[in-house]
Amino acid sequence: GVTALGLPDDLPLWVDSRVMQCGYIILGGGSRSIKIKISPAVFGLTANTEIVEGLALGDA
Numbered sequence: 547g548v549t550a551l552g553l554p555d556d557l558p559l560w561v562d563s564r565v566m567q568c569g570y571i572i573l574g575g576g577s578r579s580i581k582i583k584i585s586p587a588v589f590g591l592t593a594n595t596e597i598v599e600g601l602a603l604g605d606a
Contacts, residue, residue: 549575550592
């Protein structure tokens with residue numbers, strides 16, 4: 547797969563609004579052995595991201 551930050555600008559990325567409440571998130575860093583600990587605010591910097599209320603089902 548491709549990490550969320552590596553997607554082309556014309557491909558939509560939907561993020562559940564609860565993710566934005568986390569202190570940090572873990573994303574893929576470009577290979578299976580690399581991960582990035584980063585603020586979910588990074589999704590505010592990507593052109594293709596839409597924050598969606600209730601996207602994920604159930605309790606977090």
